[in-house]
Amino acid sequence: MNDTYDLIVIGAGPSGVEAALAAAWAGLTVVLIDEGPAPGGQVWRAPQTATAKVKPADIDRACGDDLRARLAASSVDMLSRAQVCDVRAGFSVSCILPQGARVLSAPRLVLATGATERIIPFEGWTTPGVFGLAAATVLIKSEGALPGRDIVVAGQGPLLIAVAAKALALGLRPRAIIDRAGYGDWARALIGFANVPSMALQGALWLAQLRLAGVPMYPHCEVIKSSGQDCLSSVTVRSLATGATTEIAADTLYVGNGLVPVDDIHRLLGLAQQPDSLRGGYKTLCDADRRSSLAGLYVAGDGAGIHGALPSAVQGRLAGLAAALDHGALNAARHDAQARPLRRRLARYIRFADASCRLMQFPVTALDGVTEATIICRCEDVTAGDIQQAMRNKARDMNQLKHFTRLGMGPCQGRMCSMNAACLLRRQADLPPGDLRLTPRAPIRPIEMEQLIGTFDYADIPVPKPAPL
Amino acid sequence: MIDPTSQQRAQIASPIHITVGGREVVCKLGQTVGSALLMERVYLFRSSPNARTPRGPFCMMGACQECAIRIDGSIRRACQTEVQDGMRVELLGAGAL
Numbered sequence: 270m271n272d273t274y275d276l277i278v279i280g281a282g283p284s285g286v287e288a289a290l291a292a293a294w295a296g297l298t299v300v301l302i303d304e305g306p307a308p309g310g311q312v313w314r315a316p317q318t319a320t321a322k323v324k325p326a327d328i329d330r331a332c333g334d335d336l337r338a339r340l341a342a343s344s345v346d347m348l349s350r351a352q353v354c355d356v357r358a359g360f361s362v363s364c365i366l367p368q369g370a371r372v373l374s375a376p377r378l379v380l381a382t383g384a385t386e387r388i389i390p391f392e393g394w395t396t397p398g399v400f401g402l403a404a405a406t407v408l409i410k411s412e413g414a415l416p417g418r419d420i421v422v423a424g425q426g427p428l429l430i431a432v433a434a435k436a437l438a439l440g441l442r443p444r445a446i447i448d449r450a451g452y453g454d455w456a457r458a459l460i461g462f463a464n465v466p467s468m469a470l471q472g473a474l475w476l477a478q479l480r481l482a483g484v485p486m487y488p489h490c491e492v493i494k495s496s497g498q499d500c501l502s503s504v505t506v507r508s509l510a511t512g513a514t515t516e517i518a519a520d521t522l523y524v525g526n527g528l529v530p531v532d533d534i535h536r537l538l539g540l541a542q543q544p545d546s547l548r549g550g551y552k553t554l555c556d557a558d559r560r561s562s563l564a565g566l567y568v569a570g571d572g573a574g575i576h577g578a579l580p581s582a583v584q585g586r587l588a589g590l591a592a593a594l595d596h597g598a599l600n601a602a603r604h605d606a607q608a609r610p611l612r613r614r615l616a617r618y619i620r621f622a623d624a625s626c627r628l629m630q631f632p633v634t635a636l637d638g639v640t641e642a643t644i645i646c647r648c649e650d651v652t653a654g655d656i657q658q659a660m661r662n663k664a665r666d667m668n669q670l671k672h673f674t675r676l677g678m679g680p681c682q683g684r685m686c687s688m689n690a691a692c693l694l695r696r697q698a699d700l701p702p703g704d705l706r707l708t709p710r711a712p713i714r715p716i717e718m719e720q721l722i723g724t725f726d727y728a729d730i731p732v733p734k735p736a737p738l
Numbered sequence: 739m740i741d742p743t744s745q746q747r748a749q750i751a752s753p754i755h756i757t758v759g760g761r762e763v764v765c766k767l768g769q770t771v772g773s774a775l776l777m778e779r780v781y782l783f784r785s786s787p788n789a790r791t792p793r794g795p796f797c798m799m800g801a802c803q804e805c806a807i808r809i810d811g812s813i814r815r816a817c818q819t820e821v822q823d824g825m826r827v828e829l830l831g832a833g834a835l
Contacts, residue, residue, distance in 0.1 A: 306820065316768075317768035317769070318766045318767065318768035319766065319768065320766065321768070385797075385799065385801050386797065386799075395786070395791060395793060395796075395804075397781035397782045397783070397793060397794030398781045399796065400795065400796055400797075400798065401796060401797045401799075403797065403798070403799060404797055407799060407817075408773055408776070411768070411770075411773070412773050412777070414777060416773075416776040416777055416779070416781075498792070499781075499782045500781045500782060500792075644791075647786070647793075647796075647802065647804065648786070648803065649788055650788040650789035650791065680806060681801060681803045684801045685796075685801070685802050715803065717812065717813075719812075
């Protein structure tokens, strides 16, 4: 088992795998690390159960299978089920595997950590039976099944239609689709979608299937409340246009409001970032070959800025090729011959991606309707009212908010709440523009002491003999 | 439907038995504890430590930590833990001690 490589790639989604493959093709020794049981990331997640494996392959499955096959045939060392807990410049990556802790070293690093979902909170969103939209795709892809009988699909973005259509294909007719976007938003997006006709066609097909099945659509509406004691029993929906509300009986709600980058490591290493006005969150700055502000570090995929699977894969290849060039394994001419067509393809995919991202837009006013009783920090039960109280007590930034309320101190470490809390803070305190984020610190994933220490015991601590008196 | 291979047929046929709060639950190879419980219509996994509100899985990607319950004696995210024969699951979170 080797611990030193020419290149470490963190994240085995479309961008990470392509980066690893490109670098390995050029002759670098590469290790690829991922949390999941198999490569593919979220969007091209591998089927895990037999039921899922025998389902006919859709486009995501086909892309994922192709990716996994090319990876298996390559010289890349794949480390699955590996939780990265710390990364230091230089680079050394500490991770926890089922067998124990390991530290990997390389002069070059590619971050391909992907995206996570953002949800606009509402009263009752912590009720069991409320899940993210991405959660639905995880279950559909790895299990080939979806829990629930009376399901409602809500939120915004193309994932909304994808999940509803896939639920329908599994025999689960959604009781309603609640879309923040109106018809105008979709019409505007269509122009961008035309850049990748196959994807546009897929979307149109899904919409047609839903219409044919008579699934009730609620455009320009939002979920404002989930009701139910131990489990979900109904969902209250409000029209963004008229303010009128209606209640829909449901036992399962899948809700999501777009994607945000997973940039723990980017922030830990102090990479230069910029607020992403279109998508919310931050994007990590890089050159046309994916080099970040830190020498030897390349960023690719949604982790550096949300664009979706197709641009991510191309960015990954560019990053891998750049690492190979900088390593000296490729001369400038050979590199350029590979990179130039990729950059052109990327530009076309980005036009499609930007159209999708407009649908996931998260304006600073998105949390205006949040009531005092709405939980913002799930882990610590901190409500919007608690945050307002903290601000009356002069809390002016995220760290102060954390100290006053415990927001962000729970197991998820602000993953689910810090962006929304920052939104409330900025909105209500009229603060000057600036970075309103919690200080990034290792470990970036919750780990048990046992996993870190392993078989190391007190008796193993080297204690120097005291000097003679 | 693609015809399952004989190996896949065997996998579908040989289920995995776990216990959840003492009750036996039959699940499939490849499922996580989280998805197995959800497909059994168990949505309530634990209570939040501060306000004791009912909680269950939310993100299914290992980010939200809402599904972290006692699995074979230690707190593990149910959505990131694959089912194994004989696994003991308790619907208790870290705060419930």
